[in-house]
Amino acid sequence: MQTTATLRRRPPRLPVRHRLSWKGAWHDLGVRSWIYQAIVLIGVIALGSFLVGNAQDALSKQGISTGFAFLADDAGFEIGERSIAFQSTDSFLKAYGVALLNTLKVSVASIVFATLIGVIVGVGRLSSNLMWRKFASIYVEVFRNTPQLVQLIFWYTIITKLPHPRQAFSFDGLAFLSNRGIVIPWLTNDSVIWMLLAAILASSILLWAILQVIDRRRKKSGQKQPVALMLGLMIAFSPIVLTVLLGPSYEISIPVLRGFNYQGGTTISPEFLALLLGLSLYIGAFIAEIVRSGIESVSAGQIEAAQTVGLGPFNIYRRVVFPQALRVMVPPAAGQYVSIVKNSSLGVAVGYPELFSVNNTIVTLSGHTIEAIAIMMSIYLAISFSIAIIMNLYNHKVQIKER
Incomplete structure (x- = not known):
């Protein structure tokens, strides 16, 4: 029988965290899940690399070049509907x-x-x-x-x-609906449109920030903030005012029937x-x-x-x-x-x-x-x-x- 003195002389056990070995780590579910995911990820990358390399070899044997250098070549075709200028000679x-x-x-x-x-x-x-x-x-x-x-x-x-x-549906002589689409009035200067969009984005961000401050004050005081609506309307209309006052010169093009189609405005x-x-x-x-x-x-x-x-x-x-x-x-x-x-x-x-x-x-x-x-x-x-x-x-x- 072990005496009390013997038990006292026995060296104390180390905490579990100091005795953790690789064998113990393998039995940890969290560690094993990370290992499994790493193996699967490596396998997917290896498989993808093999398939891409195999495809490149097959294409090179047929004399077909690979890579993304072709993006700089001339397109050689037109795009009928576009938001920016484009020609067949573009890339x-x-x-x-x-x-x-x-x-x-x-x-x-x-x-x-x-x-x-x-x-x-x-x-x-x-x-x-x-x-x-x-x-x-x-x-x-x-x-x-x-x-x-x-x-x-x-x-x-x-x-x-x-x-x-010629028989299009007219909306007060400003917009027209036909089998060619909808023709509506539009600005002749594209820079005005981009300036207006930028001003709308800036005013929206400003309005959101101000309304957040007003809402926090309302929650603290428990009272309505009567300036919120007026301030919101002022900021909402500010892009139009700034574009009219400070923007470049512009004209509004009204569509007019010329021959078999409308000229002016923009067509949807x-x-x-x-x-x-x-x-x-x-x-x-x-x-x-x-x-x-x-x-x-x-x-x-x-x-x-x-x-x-x-x-x-x-x-x-x-x-x-x-x-x-x-x-x-x-x-x-x-x-x-x-x-x-x-x-x-x-x-x-x-x-x-x-x-x-x-x-x-x-x-x-x-x-x-x-x-x-x-x-x-x-x-x-x-x-x-x-x-x-x-x-x-x-x-x-x-x-x-x-x-």
């Missing part, structure tokens, strides 16, 4: 720039219209008005359950069957209109369901409490329902916005020169299939990640902090 890289701007233009416009449609129809599905509620339900069911490509072709067919420019092409309608109306139906489910996630007791304090329907939705519903609405809405960008590639079906359509032309003329597809995929991936990051930041902003 493939500039052609990608034109295609990217076309994709962003139709995607941003579709996101705005789809969001407006989704909010209006989603609220309408919960309306007490029977006719409006049924109309919203029919819209959602029809547009959600028909293929998007079919809708796109339908709208393109409708637009191209409109009257010729049938291809752009068809793609815009196809994307907005289709995705708008999904956003409407997201809005409806978000509103229904707010308990009826809070709406009743808001009614008891005298809030009207508009203020109930603005101050009670939507701030809480956004927690449910924002994540799935971000997925729909990404879908709009990806589905813009359907523009190839109606001849709209977006990224996918221009990329196909570049592949045909340059012969650099792998490189061109890699560029296209990278651009789509970058746009999708950008949307996801912005929506995640906004989702973090609108989340109600639980205490």
